[in-house]
Amino acid sequence: MHIRIINPTITTSWEQESLDAYRLAAAPDTEMSITTLEQGTVSLESHRDLAVVIPGILARAVEAQDEGVDAVIVDCMLDPAVRSARELLDIPVFGPAEPTMHLAAMLGNRFSVLTVLGSLVAMVEQQVDRYGLSRRLASVRSLEIPVMELDDDMDRTLLVAIEVSASAVKDDGADVIIPGCTCLAGKARLIQAALSDRGFDVTVIDPPSVATRTVEAVTSMGLSHSKRTYPSRAPKPYRWPGLLLPT
Amino acid sequence: MHIRIINPTITTSWEQESLDAYRLAAAPDTEMSITTLEQGTVSLESHRDLAVVIPGILARAVEAQDEGVDAVIVDCMLDPAVRSARELLDIPVFGPAEPTMHLAAMLGNRFSVLTVLGSLVAMVEQQVDRYGLSRRLASVRSLEIPVMELDDDMDRTLLVAIEVSASAVKDDGADVIIPGCTCLAGKARLIQAALSDRGFDVTVIDPPSVATRTVEAVTSMGLSHSKRTYPSRAPKPYRWPGLLLPT
Amino acid sequence: MHIRIINPTITTSWEQESLDAYRLAAAPDTEMSITTLEQGTVSLESHRDLAVVIPGILARAVEAQDEGVDAVIVDCMLDPAVRSARELLDIPVFGPAEPTMHLAAMLGNRFSVLTVLGSLVAMVEQQVDRYGLSRRLASVRSLEIPVMELDDDMDRTLLVAIEVSASAVKDDGADVIIPGCTCLAGKARLIQAALSDRGFDVTVIDPPSVATRTVEAVTSMGLSHSKRTYPSRAPKPYRWPGLLLPT
Amino acid sequence: MHIRIINPTITTSWEQESLDAYRLAAAPDTEMSITTLEQGTVSLESHRDLAVVIPGILARAVEAQDEGVDAVIVDCMLDPAVRSARELLDIPVFGPAEPTMHLAAMLGNRFSVLTVLGSLVAMVEQQVDRYGLSRRLASVRSLEIPVMELDDDMDRTLLVAIEVSASAVKDDGADVIIPGCTCLAGKARLIQAALSDRGFDVTVIDPPSVATRTVEAVTSMGLSHSKRTYPSRAPKPYRWPGLLLPT
C-alpha cells in the first residue's frame, strides 16, 4: 500500500519531519511519500491561507491518484480540501483532525484540542461543529507561544503543552487530549506520561499516527468515501494560470 | 453607498442579469456594480468548483475594498469565500444564503430551499447546519431540470418550481420557501401568488433582494463582521501564478 | 412607508426618546409614529408584566393596521405580543430582539446580551432558545444598576456597560455585543469604540436600528410573516372591560 | 389538600365536565373546585386567544392563593399563564401538558400528541421545544373534525382518535399517545384498549389525570417551583379596567 502525504504549503523544509510523523504508526509494508505545493503559502493559520492552498492540494491529489497511490493524507489539522478532493478522487482522502476527534470521542467522555494560536480557536470549534462532535468537546486551548519560538526551545514548548493540558483536564473536564500542533507530532506518549505523573489519568492521541492507521484500515478494507455524498463531477471548462488544475 | 457584486465565475454573460437581480430591492441612492472572475470556472455546483473560484473571489474582494466600495456581495447561494474574505476586508461581505435563511427563520416555523441539482442537496443541508438553523429546515428539494434547459423554457421552470414548492409545504411542512436557484431570482412574488391560489399561505423570499437589503442595513448602521471572529491576518509570503493574490 | 412603533407600557414620557431611537437608522422617506398603551403597566420586567400589556399591544396593533400603516414594531427587547399580533395582522410585526440576535449570529461566532436586571437573565436565555440560537449565545449579563439610577448618571451607566461587555468578551468568549437595555439605545458605536480601545475588536449592535432596517426591508420587498405559521383566526365572542379588544 | 382548577375561558358550561376530568385520578381526600374567567374568550385556539385570557387567569390564580387553596391547575393543553402565575404565587401552578409530556418521555421512546385543529400543530410543536423534549416527539397530529361536531357524535370522534393514533404509531413511530383534546379527557384507557386490539402495544396517557397526580405529589412533598427561576416581582402601578388585576 502506498500513501501519499500532501504537505499543503510551499515550505519544502517540512517534508522530512512530516513524513517521519506519519510513518511512525505505519505498517511495515506501507510505502509513504510526500509532496509539497508549487503554489500557495508558507503555513496555514487562517481562512485566507486555506483559500490559497486548496487548488494546489487538489492538483497534488489528482496527480497522486494518477500515479497509482492507494490513499491520500493532507497534512494539516484543519483538514484542508478533504471534501473537494473526495469529489475528484475514488481513493480515500483524509486529514488528521477528523479521525483523531472521532477516536477521542470513543476513548473518553470529553476531549480538548491544543492549538498554537489563539486566533485558531474559533476555527477549530467550528470544525468540531462540522464533524458533529460538539457535545464531546471540553475545550480548544492555545499554547500562546509565538510560532517562531516553538521549535527553538522544544523543551519549553513541551512544558507549556503539559501545563495547558493539565488545565484542560482540571478546569474544562477533558478526558482525552489532542495535541493539534504539528510541532507536537510524536510527543503524545511523553505528554501522557507527564500528565499521569501529576495524577491525571487521561489519554493523549497523536493525530498523524491516527491518520495513517485510519487510512491504512479504510484502504485495506477496500472502502472509500460514499460517492453519494461526494459525487464525481462532470469535467468543466476552467481558466487558470500556470498550474494544471484538476477538472 | 456603493455595493460591489462579485460574480464568482468566469461567465461574463451573466453580469447584467445578476446586477438587475440585486438592484431590484436596492434603495434609490445605492450604487451597484458587478465584476467577474479572471480565473475560475463557468458555474458553481460542487466543492471542486468552489475550490477553484475562491482565490479569484478574494482577489476581486480586496480590489473592491481598495477601490473604495462600501460592501461586497458574492453572488452564489453557496456563499463562497465569505469567511475568508471577511479576514481580508473591513467592509461587510455577505452571500445571499445566510441572510435569507435567517430571515426565513424569523418569518415562519420551517423553511424549504429549492435547488437545481440533486447533487447540491447535501451541500445545502451542511450549509444550514453551519449556520445553526437545522431545526428550522423543512427540506432541501431539487427541481431536477437539466441546467441547460432552465432558461430555455422559463414557463416550464416556473411551473416545476411551483410544484416542488407545493410538495415542500404539503409533505415536508414548509412555511417559508427560498427559491435558491439563480434562474428564479425575482420570481418570489409570482411563486407565492401561485401557491396562494392553491391554498398554501406561505411566504416566498427572494435571496438577492434580501442580500442587498441586509448589506445596505449593515453598512448604513456603520457595522461590519466581528474582527474577533475574523481577525485580520498578517501578510505572508505566497507563490501564485499570474493573478495578484490578496495577502 | 409608515412604521408604527408601539410603546408597550402606559408610560407616555418615553415616547420621544423611543421614536428617536428607531428613527436613527430609518431611510429618509420612512415615516414613523409612536403610540402608548391605555391599559397595562409602567415597564416590562417579568412574565407578569408581559401578561398585563399584551391585550393592549394587540389593540394598538389592530388599530395601526386599520389606520393603514405599513408595519409595526413593538418597542421592547422581550418582543412582547409579536406572535399573537401576527395572527391578527397581515402587515409585518417585529420586536427588536429577534432580528438583532439573528444579525449577531451572522456577524460573529458568539454573542452576549446586556440586560438591566439579574432577574431578566433567565427570560432572555429562554428567548434565545425559542429563536433557536442557543449555540451562538456566549452569555446574558446584567448591569446590576438599580433602574432608577440608569438615567440619572448616564456616564456611569455607559462605563458599567463597557466593563460588563469587556467581561463578556474575555470570560465568555463573546464576538458580538447586544446592548439590550433601552437606556443604551443609540450607544452601540460608542461602546464598540471603547472596547476597541481596550483591544477587543468586537461588533456592537443597536437593536432599535436593526428593527427599523429589518422592517423597512421586509416591507419594501412585499414580504410578511407566513400565514401558515400564523394563521388568521376566525372572530370569536369575547368579554372584556373598557377597551375595544381585537377579535 | 385543596386544588383549584382554573377554566381559562368564559364558558361556564364546561365547569362540571372539567372538574370531573381532574377529579378522576384525585386522592379521596383531595378537595377540588373550579372557577371560570369573568373576562376573556370562549375557547383557546390561537396566540390571540391566549393573549386575552392570561390577565384573567392571573387574577383567578391570585384569588385562589388568597383563599388558601394549596395548588392551581390551568385547564388547557397550551398551559396558558403558567410561567407568569408562578411569579405571583408561592403555591404550585401547573397545566396538563408539561407533566404529561415528561411522563410520556419516561414511559416510552417517542410520543405523539393528538390535537383538534391543524392550526394548533405548530403551537404544540413549539411547546414541546420549550419543554426541551423535541427529541422524544414522534408527531403532533390533528383529528381534523370541526369543533362543533366533536361532542355531537362522540362515537365518531373516538373512532377518529383511534385511527389517527394508529397512524402515529405505524407511520411516525409513536410509543406513547397523548390525547391532547379536552373532548377526549378520561378516554385514554379506551383508546389504549382499541389500539391493543389492533396489535399496537402502546401506552395512552390522560392529561388531566397526570396534572392532578403531579400537583398532589408536588404539594404533598412541600415543594413548589424555584423562586430563582420565577422570582416574586415587586408591586407596580398599573392601569386596567374593571377587574382587580394581580400586582
Added chain:
Amino acid sequence: MHIRIINPTITTSWEQESLDAYRLAAAPDTEMSITTLEQGTVSLESHRDLAVVIPGILARAVEAQDEGVDAVIVDCMLDPAVRSARELLDIPVFGPAEPTMHLAAMLGNRFSVLTVLGSLVAMVEQQVDRYGLSRRLASVRSLEIPVMELDDDMDRTLLVAIEVSASAVKDDGADVIIPGCTCLAGKARLIQAALSDRGFDVTVIDPPSVATRTVEAVTSMGLSHSKRTYPSRAPKPYRWPGLLLPT
C-alpha cells in the same frame, strides 16, 4: 396498592432506612415492602458494580410481579436494570433518578445533582444525556467525603451538602438541587431552608419521595411503560448458576 422496593445490593442492613425513605411521601393506604439481593455486591459506584447486580435485580423484580405487587422501585440513583426489568414485567418499574430529573426540569430552568464520589460525575452526566435533559443540567457536583465518613458525622455531611449546593447555585446557575446521595434522603427540606437563609431561593427535591409518588400516580392511573418500547421477549434457554433467573 403494594410497592416493592428492591435494594440492589447484598447489604441487608440498609433495608429499614431505605424503606423509611420511600415511605415518607407514600399515601396512607400504600403498602411498601423491601427486598435485598442474594447475589451481587455491597454498594453501587461503577459500571462494574451495575453489571454484577443487574441479574439479581431482575430476579427480584420477576419475583415481585409473581407475588402480585403493583409496582417496583429500584433503590439507586443510577436507576439500574430499569430498562431490562420493563421487558420482563407488565407492572410499572422506576428508579428514583429519572422521575426526579424530569420534575426538576419542570420546577426550574436548570438543576444540579449532588453525588458522593467524583468518579460518579461522568456516569451521572451520561445518565442525564440518556434521559434527554442535558440542556437543563447546571452541573453534577461531588461531596468529596469518603463514603465511610458520611454517616459517622451526619452534621458535617449536611454542612458540606449545603456548601456544595450553594456553589452549584452561584457558580453553575442551578435553580433546583437534587441531593443524589442515599445518605441525604429525607433532608431536602432542611437543605432548602439552609439555602434560603443564605439568600438562595431554590427548590430542593427528595428523590425517594418523587419515586414513590410517581409510581403511585402511574399505577393508580392504570398506566405502565409502553410495551412497544419495552417488548416482552420470548423465553430463551439460559445457563446460570444457583439463582433462578428470569426468562
Added chain:
Amino acid sequence: MHIRIINPTITTSWEQESLDAYRLAAAPDTEMSITTLEQGTVSLESHRDLAVVIPGILARAVEAQDEGVDAVIVDCMLDPAVRSARELLDIPVFGPAEPTMHLAAMLGNRFSVLTVLGSLVAMVEQQVDRYGLSRRLASVRSLEIPVMELDDDMDRTLLVAIEVSASAVKDDGADVIIPGCTCLAGKARLIQAALSDRGFDVTVIDPPSVATRTVEAVTSMGLSHSKRTYPSRAPKPYRWPGLLLPT
C-alpha cells in the same frame, strides 16, 4: 499482537464463523483467539439478554487480560459490557458498533443500520444517541426475516438485505450502509456492488473488519481508553454463585 474475541453468548457453535469474520481484515501478524461464555444465554436480542451475559463477559475480559492478550473485542453489535469492562481492564476494549458508526460518519453524510428484528430498532437508535451520532443517522431498518431462516437461505437473506439497503438510500437518504446483522459479516463488498448496479453509489462497511482494524490501531499506538472516564475501581466484596467474578 494478540486480540481476544469474546463471544457474548453460550452458543459455542458460532466460534469459528466469528473468528473468521474478525480475522478477515487483520494484519498478518495479528493473533486472534475466541472464547465463549460459561453462563448466559444463546443470543442477544433484548435488554434482558444483555443483563444475563454481562457478568460472564466481564469474567472473560479479566481472564483475557490476565492471560496477557493485548486487546479485547466483544462480538455483538450492541457493544455489551464495553463500558464496564473498561473499568476493569487497562488494555483496549471495543465492540463493533461504536467504531463502525464513527467511521460511517466520516465516510458520508448519513448512515443506515440494518438489523434483524424490528424489536431491536429502538435499542439501536438509543445506541446511536449514546454515541452522539444521531444527526448522522438516516435510519435503522429491520430485515424482518425470522432468525432461524437467516442462515437457511443465505441467498434470500442477501437479497432482502440489498432491497432494504436500497430503500434506506432512496427513502431515508442514506449515504453509507452498516449491515448490523452477524449473518451479513463479510458481505459488505457484495452488497455494495449490488447497490452500485442499481445506481446507488454508497459505501457499505463491514463491522467486524472495522473493529479489528480499530483495535489493532489503538493497541499499536500504545493507546487505551481514558482512565479518567473509566476509572479503575477498588476491589469490593461480592457474593456470586459458581463463576469467579471480576472484582
